Amino acid sequence: xxxxxxxxxxxxxxxxxxxxxxxxxxxxxxxxxxxxxxxxxxxxxxxxxxxxxxxxxxxxxxxxxxxxxxxxxxxxxxxxxxxxxxxxxxxxxxxxxxxxxxxxxxxxxxxxxxxxxxxxxxxxxxxxxxxxxxxxxxxxxxxxxxxxxxxxxxxxxxxxxxxxxxxxxxxxxxxxxxxxxxxxxxxxxxxxxxxxxxxxxxxxxxxxxxxxxxxxxxxxxxxxxxxxxxxxx
Amino acid sequence: xxxxxxxxxxxxxxxxxxxxxxxxxxxxxxxxxxxxxxxxxxxxxxxxxxxxxxxxxxxxxxxxxxxxxxxxxxxxxxxxxxxxxxxxxxxxxxxxxxxxxxxxxxxxxxxxxxxxxxxxxxxxxxxxxxxxxxxxxxxxxxxxxxxxxxxxxxxxxxxxxxxxxxxxxxxxxxxxxxxxxxxxxxxxxxxxxxxxxxxxxxxxxxxxxxxxxxxxxxxxxxxxxxxxxxxxxxxxxxxxxxxxxxxxxxxxx
Numbered sequence: 415x416x417x418x419x420x421x422x423x424x425x426x427x428x429x430x431x432x433x434x435x436x437x438x439x440x441x442x443x444x445x446x447x448x449x450x451x452x453x454x455x456x457x458x459x460x461x462x463x464x465x466x467x468x469x470x471x472x473x474x475x476x477x478x479x480x481x482x483x484x485x486x487x488x489x490x491x492x493x494x495x496x497x498x499x500x501x502x503x504x505x506x507x508x509x510x511x512x513x514x515x516x517x518x519x520x521x522x523x524x525x526x527x528x529x530x531x532x533x534x535x536x537x538x539x540x541x542x543x544x545x546x547x548x549x550x551x552x553x554x555x556x557x558x559x560x561x562x563x564x565x566x567x568x569x570x571x572x573x574x575x576x577x578x579x580x581x582x583x584x585x586x587x588x589x590x591x592x593x594x595x596x597x598x599x600x601x602x603x604x605x606x607x608x609x610x611x612x613x614x615x616x617x618x619x620x621x622x623x624x625x626x627x628x629x630x631x632x633x634x635x636x637x638x639x640x641x642x643x644x645x646x647x
Numbered sequence: 648x649x650x651x652x653x654x655x656x657x658x659x660x661x662x663x664x665x666x667x668x669x670x671x672x673x674x675x676x677x678x679x680x681x682x683x684x685x686x687x688x689x690x691x692x693x694x695x696x697x698x699x700x701x702x703x704x705x706x707x708x709x710x711x712x713x714x715x716x717x718x719x720x721x722x723x724x725x726x727x728x729x730x731x732x733x734x735x736x737x738x739x740x741x742x743x744x745x746x747x748x749x750x751x752x753x754x755x756x757x758x759x760x761x762x763x764x765x766x767x768x769x770x771x772x773x774x775x776x777x778x779x780x781x782x783x784x785x786x787x788x789x790x791x792x793x794x795x796x797x798x799x800x801x802x803x804x805x806x807x808x809x810x811x812x813x814x815x816x817x818x819x820x821x822x823x824x825x826x827x828x829x830x831x832x833x834x835x836x837x838x839x840x841x842x843x844x845x846x847x848x849x850x851x852x853x854x855x856x857x858x859x860x861x862x863x864x865x866x867x868x869x870x871x872x873x874x875x876x877x878x879x880x881x882x883x884x885x886x887x888x889x890x891x892x893x894x895x896x897x898x899x900x
Contacts (some may be wrong), residue, residue: 423898423900424853426851430859431892511864512861514756515755515864521750522725523725531870532822598867601868604868604889608886612881615882
């Protein structure tokens with residue numbers, strides 16, 4: 415695609431950097447959401463009633479100004495928009511990268527790259543598949559792999575995580591999420607132009623690592639606790 | 648000239664007669680390579696051998712051979728400019744061991760088409776520079792240097808990133824084939840100085856647009872570029888590039 419022509423009338427909003435900015439901002443929306451989600455999950459340690467009350471309360475936020483489930487639907491719409499933006503920009507940049515090098519190297523080392531940064535695209539696809547399953551499991555279809563009832567959030571959760579292979583899928587997904595955030599948070603900071611000095615760069619690498627650790631470990635606690643029998647019906 | 652330290656090497660080198668033809672890796676044996684030779688001198692010796700055998704010598708780019716012009720650049724065993732933080736011409740054979748197999752390839756990027764063997768066309772960089780890698784001043788007698796004061800940190804940062812020699816190693820190393828480190832170096836260099844301010848917004852917007860138009864990929868902040876850079880340009884120039892573009896966007900560009 416190398417050309418000898420010069421671009422006229424360039425628009426910043428049409429650039430790859432604009433795609434990256436959209437990706438960074440939509441990613442930050444997800445981080446805000448998963449932190450709230452994780453807080454909700456940890457309510458499982460407070461027992462059956464506290465967890466179910468919390469689940470019910472999410473539907474009542476903002477009432478009576480908002481209708482029943484109003485706030486919940488606002489969150490869902492924002493998340494769906496962020497997902498569309500994140501996936502679209504991810505695929506667009508992936509496609510550009512493919513076109514930018516059509517002849518691969520016979521020998522290529524990854525000097526200077528960490529594992530998480532090289533897993534972003536396939537890791538992202540893994541997370542997307544996981545999110546679809548996760549919504550089928552707990553929100554849209556409500557699949558109880560143990561065959562029990564699905565109308566009680568706490569019991570559905572305990573039934574689900576009592577199945578070892580399902581817990582394993584969730585733990586693997588949290589590993590993928592941790593890796594995605596480890597590079598993603600740092601990358602978002604860089605894209606937003608917050609890492610202009612060596613000090614800021616180091617600071618954001620640490621923030622990214624800690625964010626990834628808190629979220630992946632925080633989410634893993636509940637499934638592990640269920641499987642270990644700490645949380646039970 | 649022969650000594651016990653001299654090495655025998657197996658070289659796998661990309662041969663391609665011209666831009667339109669297909670290429671392939673060819674294997675050559677080279678004996679009696681002194682560890683004191685530079686990498687390009689080693690290729691010169693191989694070419695003399697090929698010449699003597701009436702074979703076409705291997706085409707590769709080089710000019711100053713002292714690491715300052717940015718003309719040379721080879722992918723050596725999967726690392727741009729080889730295993731040391733330097734240019735290919737300043738890489739020495741002591742970085743390799745006797746009996747080693749060395750794979751030598753040209754920079755691979757759609758925006759850097761191979762012209763012949765290991766030579767690529769990097770005029771895409773020239774066009775990016777044409778789009779803003781300069782400042783516009785009236786020619787004439789030079790103004791008094793002290794008439795425009797520059798804070799020391801700003802001058803230092805500008806000088807540090809002005810060491811970019813546009814060799815293209817960042818593009819070659821990048822898994823996305825992005826030239827963001829190169830662009831970031833230019834944008835930071837000119838953006839840190841008072842003379843660079845009038846064209847600051849249009850510079851970043853036009854350079855990025857040309858970069859995308861040439862077919863370079865988008866940056867994903869992995870950092871292989873900065874690891875390959877012979878001038879150790881830090882990754883924060885890409886942050887500066889992104890920040891300048893965001894600012895330009897806010898200013899209506």
